[in-house]
Amino acid sequence: MKSLSLSLLVRHLYLITLLFSLQVSAQSSLWQVSKNGHTLYLGGTIHVLEKADYPLPKEFEDAFLKADTVVFETDIAQAKQPEFAQKMMQQMRYPEGKTLKDVLNKTTYQRLSRYFSDKMPMAQVDVFKPGMVVMILSAIELQRLGMVVAGVDEHFWFRAEKAAKNTDILETLDEQLAFLVAMGQGNENELIMNSLDELNEMGAIIDALKKAWRTGDQAVMNSIILQDMMAVYPDLYQKLLVTRNDNWLPKIEKMLQDKRIEFVLVGSLHLMGNDGLLQLLRNKGYQISYYLQSEK
Numbered sequence: 001m002k003s004l005s006l007s008l009l010v011r012h013l014y015l016i017t018l019l020f021s022l023q024v025s026a027q028s029s030l031w032q033v034s035k036n037g038h039t040l041y042l043g044g045t046i047h048v049l050e051k052a053d054y055p056l057p058k059e060f061e062d063a064f065l066k067a068d069t070v071v072f073e074t075d076i077a078q079a080k081q082p083e084f085a086q087k088m089m090q091q092m093r094y095p096e097g098k099t100l101k102d103v104l105n106k107t108t109y110q111r112l113s114r115y116f117s118d119k120m121p122m123a124q125v126d127v128f129k130p131g132m133v134v135m136i137l138s139a140i141e142l143q144r145l146g147m148v149v150a151g152v153d154e155h156f157w158f159r160a161e162k163a164a165k166n167t168d169i170l171e172t173l174d175e176q177l178a179f180l181v182a183m184g185q186g187n188e189n190e191l192i193m194n195s196l197d198e199l200n201e202m203g204a205i206i207d208a209l210k211k212a213w214r215t216g217d218q219a220v221m222n223s224i225i226l227q228d229m230m231a232v233y234p235d236l237y238q239k240l241l242v243t244r245n246d247n248w249l250p251k252i253e254k255m256l257q258d259k260r261i262e263f264v265l266v267g268s269l270h271l272m273g274n275d276g277l278l279q280l281l282r283n284k285g286y287q288i289s290y291y292l293q294s295e296k
Helices: 004-015 059-064 082-091 108-114 130-144 152-162 173-181 190-216 218-232 234-255 277-284
Strands: 031-037 039-045 069-073 166-169 262-267 286-291
Touching: 004 039, 039 059, 039 152, 039 173, 039 234, 039 286, 059 152, 059 262, 069 108, 082 173, 082 262, 130 173, 130 190, 152 166, 152 262, 173 234, 190 286, 218 234, 234 262, 277 286
Parallel strands: 039 262, 069 166, 069 262
Antiparallel strands: 031 039, 031 286
């Protein structure tokens, strides 16, 4: 099962509208990070949900109420503005004179054309780079599945605004967009074909992911997504996860130097494996424990 495009969409779908493998299950995908009397909460998220997924695990709500500052991957409110949508559309388009048809082989292009034949004119798709095409494919399927409700990040972003809580981000929208624009470069055919292959499986994949996320079962999330991503697209794994985790680590460490409590929310993939934030923090000597709502 190739689940790369699903993992990317779940992390980034809010931009266009828009997990260190543990062998045990926690109460939720939320951890307490501490050292020398300083603490923050680190939560793995799913970026797109359906109405039935609410209410969220109580641990997340409890951490939100305790936190002085809520930290997100990027500025979610700005990501929803028309100006950013226009910028993204411009950067995800090929320059004039080049189209998707020039990049894909005949077999891939014909299969993609058949998919869109009853959905939208292929001429509208042809101007976009593969990363954008993957998001369009997945967005169509997610809408069919009813996955159109705000995910964990967006939910708490607007909760923080309403409660007048401090917020912060780990990277700018321009930094995040640069990763999306480069998605699939060098293996465009594989990315598109794998995305088409998994559309029929997306409902089952998402159901399994949400169940594993809610119970904190990192081993299941690892087997569903991360292992395939590392094996099939090691370069993309490096750029989208490893590089960004390395960029975020010193920012998270800085948060642990004062008495204020941060609630940091990142896509669940960023917590997994030897390159995940949990292991990177362990390597630095931080104590990591599952956060339970009963802890006071």
